[in-house]
Amino acid sequence: MNESASWVSRKVVVVGAGAVGATFAYGLAMSGLADEIVLLDSNRDVAKGQALDLAHGQPFYPPVQIREGGPADYADAQLIVLTAGTKQQPSESRLKLTQRNARIIRDIVGEIARRNSPAILLVVSNPVDVLTYVAWKQAGGPRERVIGSGTVLDSARFRYLLSRHCGVDTHNVHAYILGEHGDSELPAWSMTHIAGVPIEQYCPRCAKCGDWKVAHQKIAEEVRDSAYHIIGYKGATNFAVGLALVRIAGAILRNQHSVLTVSTVLEGEYGLRGVSLGVPCIISQQGVERILPATLRPEEQEALVKSAATLRRILDRLD
Numbered sequence: 589m590n591e592s593a594s595w596v597s598r599k600v601v602v603v604g605a606g607a608v609g610a611t612f613a614y615g616l617a618m619s620g621l622a623d624e625i626v627l628l629d630s631n632r633d634v635a636k637g638q639a640l641d642l643a644h645g646q647p648f649y650p651p652v653q654i655r656e657g658g659p660a661d662y663a664d665a666q667l668i669v670l671t672a673g674t675k676q677q678p679s680e681s682r683l684k685l686t687q688r689n690a691r692i693i694r695d696i697v698g699e700i701a702r703r704n705s706p707a708i709l710l711v712v713s714n715p716v717d718v719l720t721y722v723a724w725k726q727a728g729g730p731r732e733r734v735i736g737s738g739t740v741l742d743s744a745r746f747r748y749l750l751s752r753h754c755g756v757d758t759h760n761v762h763a764y765i766l767g768e769h770g771d772s773e774l775p776a777w778s779m780t781h782i783a784g785v786p787i788e789q790y791c792p793r794c795a796k797c798g799d800w801k802v803a804h805q806k807i808a809e810e811v812r813d814s815a816y817h818i819i820g821y822k823g824a825t826n827f828a829v830g831l832a833l834v835r836i837a838g839a840i841l842r843n844q845h846s847v848l849t850v851s852t853v854l855e856g857e858y859g860l861r862g863v864s865l866g867v868p869c870i871i872s873q874q875g876v877e878r879i880l881p882a883t884l885r886p887e888e889q890e891a892l893v894k895s896a897a898t899l900r901r902i903l904d905r906l907d
Contacts (some may be wrong), residue, residue: 597623598841601657601665601707603696604672605629605638608712611830612669612837613642613654619834620650621841626657626665630672662703666873667840669833670696670723673713682715687907689713690722697726708840708875711736711851712833716769718902720851721864732876736851739765739866741832742773743849745811753807754794756782763787764849765811766888767865767895774891775808779868779882839871852876854896858889863896863903 600622602609609627616622625642629635635656643654662668673689693713700709709727711720711734720736727734742765751758763780767773780787791800818825839846849866857879858867868880884892 597664597666599624599626599661599665599667600837600841601626601628601661601668603628603668603670604713605631605635606671607824607826608829608833609669609671610638610642611826612671612712612833613638615830615834616837617642617645617652617654618649619838620652621834621838622652624653624655626655626661628657628659628661632656659699659703662700662705662707665705665707667710667837668700668705668707669710669712669837670719671712672696673719683902683905686715686718686902689715689719690906693719693723694726697723701727701729708873709734710833710836710840712829714769715899715902717851717863717865717899718906721853721899721903722906724853724864731853731855732874734853735836735869735871735875736864736866737769737829737832737836738851739767739769739773739849740836741829742769742811742814742866744828744832745814746775746807749807749810750780750782750787753803754782754790764868766849766867766884767892768899769851769866770898771812772891772895772898773812773866774888774895775804775811776882776884776888777804778885778888836871840873840875843873845870845872845877847871847880850876852879854879857881858884858892860893860896863899865892865896865899 602613605627613625627635627639639654639656711723713719716736724734746763746765747758747761751761760783764776765773766776782790847868848871850869851864851866853864854860870877
């Protein structure tokens with residue numbers, strides 16, 4: 589068999605060349621995961637500028653083609669990452685903003701569908717869970733091929749804060765935030781452990797904790813409010829989310845079968861349907877290969893149901 593004939597370029601199209609899209613493209617270029625990175629934006633000058641700036645760094649990272657492109661690039665992409673969206677205007681309600689961004693996502697996904705693209709769609713635009721569901725409905729294909737960044741970033745924040753609190757390497761902390769990427773998210777303490785030791789066994793034996801239940805509550809609140817603090821300090825978040833996207837992209841492009849809390853449409857899993865939110869999934873070149881059926885505590889399941897209801901109310905009010 590001729591190996592060159594079976595070779596497929598790992599082409600990633602990034603729609604939206606703002607802070608998040610450009611930071612992701614930079615991280616992706618540094619990672620060596622992609623053979624080709626194409627930037628699209630409604631402002632073509634911005635896309636051209638970002639692509640040229642990134643391309644000038646090619647002597648410093650693995651070989652990759654970086655350029656500005658157009659809708660024709662959807663046709664042979666392996667992964668399309670949607671970061672496009674508009675910012676909230678003064679006095680504009682969250683619902684109005686969501687409706688405007690939903691229209692943008694529908695237009696983009698409609699164009700992708702018209703190009704018969706085989707790509708996995710990764711939605712990043714906020715509110716990500718709502719827009720992931722909108723994108724899936726517009727695409728009209730299998731749910732596993734349209735995913736959102738979900739609570740992958742929230743889970744990373746959770747691991748970081750637990751690591752700092754417990755004095756343990758972040759890589760040895762396993763923890764997940766589930767539900768909405770937003771105010772109704774929930775920490776899955778029943779799934780949290782350090783090197784295999786459940787967190788609620790680890791903390792009472794640790795002299796650092798003091799009142800560990802109070803410490804856990806403060807950590808959960810800090811995870812939930814992290815974005816507000818960062819936006820208050822510098823106006824936007826981009827570095828950590830860009831790295832989270834590189835992690836998701838790697839699981840897809842390298843077929844890694846990684847467990848990540850992406851946002852996916854539920855059809856009865858966790859007792860929920862008709863909504864997209866963050867739950868542990870196995871991510872591979874198929875997108876969501878499988879949703880993992882974790883058994884949550886009653887209070888965690890109740891919180892997940894409430895989170896889903898919050899998202900469902902927004903979806904019901906969209907145009």
